[in-house]
Amino acid sequence: MTAANYRACLDHVFKWEGGYVDHPRDPGGATKYGITRTTLAAWRGRSVTKQDVKTLTVATAGEIYRPKYWNAVRGDEIPDGMDLVAFDGGVNSGPLRGIRWLQIGLGVKADGAMGSQTLGAAQSAKAGVTVIQRACAARMGFLRKLGTWSTFGRGWARRVADTEATAVAMHTRSASAVAVEASRAKQVKAAQTTGAGGTVASGAGSGLFDLPDWAMSGVVVVAVAVALVLALNAAQNARREAAYRAKVREMSNG
Structure with missing residues (x-):
């Protein structure tokens, strides 16, 4: 301050x-x-x-x-x-x-x-x-x-x-504190990447094919939207991880 x-x-x-x-x-x-x-x-x-x-x-x-x-x-x-x-x-x-x-x-x-x-x-x-x-x-x-x-x-x-x-x-x-945040960003990114890959598939399973066409279309739209949000967030967490890693290197060399 x-x-x-x-x-x-x-x-x-x-x-x-x-x-x-x-x-x-x-x-x-x-x-x-x-x-x-x-x-x-x-x-x-x-x-x-x-x-x-x-x-x-x-x-x-x-x-x-x-x-x-x-x-x-x-x-x-x-x-x-x-x-x-x-x-x-x-x-x-x-x-x-x-x-x-x-x-x-x-x-x-x-x-x-x-x-x-x-x-x-x-x-x-x-x-x-x-x-x-x-x-x-x-x-x-x-x-x-x-x-x-x-x-x-x-x-x-x-x-x-x-x-x-x-x-x-x-x-x-603290370079070590920054490194911790890099690891956390990596973990969140991995979870979001996995979630984005499985959202549409899971939405299409569990007997949902028995739904009427209009209802099935709605489920797919929602699933795709959720997957997109997860993918966008995963991409941002990848950027966060990279930024934290770069900052650790900068602090360690400085």
């Missing part, structure tokens, strides 16, 4: 936001280091061009992020790791959502307001790793429902997995 963690959290954001991008399906339009044209214009108090975005420096981006995003989630006042979860989520989807996801992780009212109740819950949380993981799961649930998921979903999923692993590492400061 230190102001010094801002730099590490900012580096994480820069890792995923990268340089200048102007993707036609990105509603934010021209972006650099995660700073959109609209955000830059608000910061400078005047309209800006795509060229202005393109020439944005890392230093200026950092100056924008602190008051607009870091201070908005009160990053200096919440524990290491939880600050990253709220901050990175806020950069990606707006500070209110970043706060809401952390609140879901904490089990408090998810109103998007970083008030005394949320701060108190964060500062006194005994199971910080669980808070971080629940918050990241809530973020994934939101992202999967977006219309642009088919275009950006894979990158978002990798980012959330990496954010979770990095946040857990920040919170625990």
